[in-house]
Amino acid sequence: MxxxxxxxxxxxxxxxxxxxxxxxxxxxxxxxxxxxxxxxxxxxxxxxxxxxxxxxxxxxxxxxxxxxxxxxxxxxxxxxxxxxxxxxxxxxxxxxxxxxxxxAADSVREVSRELLGLVAEGLTALRDLAQEPGGVAGQDALGRVSTIFAQFERFVESVREFYAYLGHVLNRFDLGDTEFRVFKDVLLDYAETITEDVARQTPVIREALDGLWPVLPDLLARIDAADQGLSALGDSDVRIRRSSGRHLRDWQELRGWFIDSGGRGSGVGQLRLATMKALQSLLGNAKRMLRSSAMGELSRRNDLLRLARWVDAADDSQAHDLVAAAFGMYGVRHLGGARGDRDTATSSTSWWHDDPVDVPVSIRERGDRRPRGAVRREGEDYTQARRDLLRTAREREERRAAGAAELVAAAGREDTVVFSAAAFELFNELLGRAMAQPSGEPGSRVFRTADAGLRLSLEVREQADRTTVVHSRGGDLVLEGCTVHLSSSRTREATGS
The missing domain is CATH 1.10.10.10 (Winged helix-like DNA-binding domain superfamily/Winged helix DNA-binding domain)
Structure with a gap:
């Protein structure tokens, strides 16, 4: 590369x-x-x-x-x-x-429509010769096959370039009335002519390919026998690209352009679809121009021309301000607030190196903060939605209570019991909170939940020579240099009383 x-x-x-x-x-x-x-x-x-x-x-x-x-x-x-x-x-x-x-791609290229007729004639003649007794001579077949594929590839290449240019032009929003009429009358009429030529020649090519297909392996073998080309290099490490038409894969691609095989769509179908999309783009531009003229709306063309005049008459500083205001092309600066308290980058950090920030869809695609989506209609019933939310909250509380009961039952046996998913999740939550608390005594961090329903506490004590392993059904958690102890707040209250 x-x-x-x-x-x-x-x-x-x-x-x-x-x-x-x-x-x-x-x-x-x-x-x-x-x-x-x-x-x-x-x-x-x-x-x-x-x-x-x-x-x-x-x-x-x-x-x-x-x-x-x-x-x-x-x-x-x-x-x-x-x-x-x-x-x-x-x-x-x-x-x-x-x-x-x-x-040189900024110019429009004419489609070599006459080549498609020559491809049809060449395939028909080759089919007739191949079906005769004795078949066709290898050297004669090589010349005919090379000519057919050279013409076909030239035609397909010119079609792709023309439709790429057509799609670029019809999607422009700065077309005036005169340019629009020229493109409509010339380009679309030309595209319709191409489609008609393809539709007229496709049945002839399909019939020729259907007749040629059974004898195609023998035809390719005769061509290889008559002209080995660079096939002798196949025994070395050199990779060989055979001429078009010398391999069965080339014929399958040629057939697939005219005949839909395997439900993947043919080139003829793609051509029709491209013409339909061009017509849709033309109608979209026509509607825009009608709205601009009949309803007095300002078109993008007029806006862009007005902006161009302003930029041309402004100095460098004013031109930068105009472009920034029109297109939002402001200087790249790292400002805080996008991630809230999690944003640790300074104002000098480049966005190339910092993590990206999620931008809401409304700002990213439309440049405004107005909410989108359905608006609540008067009288709409949300009873079922409230029931679902209450049921979800109740299930979450029951899961936490079951996990807390399992942790209380395992007090004193933290490194031997295999916890369930609910208990292990609650244990990790308590452990994270405990490690975030200031030490109650040297070498110890203690945290007791304020939840009156759980009344569960976890004590973490630092001991450099100890390793604690907490087992769960989803895996083990290894805590090096510390011990943990679970206890119930009810037990502590009873002991204190």
Whole structure:
């Protein structure tokens, strides 16, 4: 993943220019002087020393590899110009190609609709040849399969890019009336044309695939026999990517685009769904514009344009205040109160290092504190809800009373009795409170509950050479360096009287 690093650093323009020199030729094997000359010819001159630094850093990131070709030079000057040669790594070539595609993604790309018809014709012809006596020759089948998959992949790629752009445009809230009409008339009509072409060619492609499917394994075997490709490298550690259409998995993906198998949905179904979503977005924008014009509401477009004019006319300080007020982009400061008494961080603690704070949904999504949800209606009966709450509270008290009785019965045998879940929970509660109390005497911490119903006390005494183990059905609690003693307050009162 370090091959992507040069796209994120401040000097990325230099690195991209150098990488384009290498991707512009096949098997490029260049030195810093040669790269600098090519950059100068392209109108982007850079010093040789700077180019050498960029090349060495790209090599460290894995985008380039040092060339293993021996340097042959007749003079010292020629040797200095030729030494330190580099070539593209596979990862660097892929990263640069994808980055160039991403940088050009702000434009809309036409869908190669005519390729779908060629795919249908190619599959039909291949099916007819494969079903003839003797089948189709392996070399002929290889050319036809490669052509079919190249056309299909080009078509699918152009469809994905077009619908990605269409979804981006239709979800914009800053479209004016003129832009909206242009996008409605051009883009949606174009999307409808694509959908109609796919619907017309899909039955032909399905029929061709159904006829070709039984003889497909034999067809692939003939292609492999006619052209081994790089399959001989399969015995080594080199991973091979076969050409499209050479593997049965490629044909399954092609079939899955036109035929729904396994209930996962086909590419044709996804295309219809995408067109429907585009229409819904169009209707949403239309309703917004109608409300803005008919009811006098202010659109986001007008708000953004007004804000842009204010920011353009303001100085730096006023521009920061405007953006902060409009979008809530205030400075990041750690203020107390979000966690109450549990917040131990200072105002200088960075949020990158501190634990996150739960933000209510109303503030996080809508930016206000107004309560949401159902409002109590007049005359609504809450009798059953009160009964459920009372029953839950009664069960909790009965559980605590049973646990207290079990603890009292185990007084003096705390390290031998196996407590139930209720008793062990109450024991942990008493232990936590006892350890939080100030010592009543040196080396001792004593806590007695003020609950008149339980009247249970726990004494914790520090003894460095003692270890107490409290057993329960859910596990054991080991207390090192102390002893515990349970007693009933009734016993203490009787003894005192």
């Amino acid at each position: 370090t091959a992507y690093t040069y796209l994120t650093v401040p000097e990325r323009a230099d690195y991209i220019a150098v990488m384009r020199v290498f991707t512009g030729t096949l098997l490029a094997d260049l030195s810093a002087h040669e790269v600098a000359e090519k950059l100068a010819h392209s109108g982007d001159p850079k010093p040789v020393d700077l180019v050498a630094l960029r090349l060495d850093q790209l090599r460290a990131w894995g985008a380039l590899l040092p060339s293993a070709r021996p340097v042959r030079a007749a003079t010292v000057t020629e040797y200095q110009r030729s030494r330190g040669r580099y070539q593209l790594s596979p990862a660097g070539e892929m990263v640069q190609r994808h980055s160039d595609e991403l940088l």
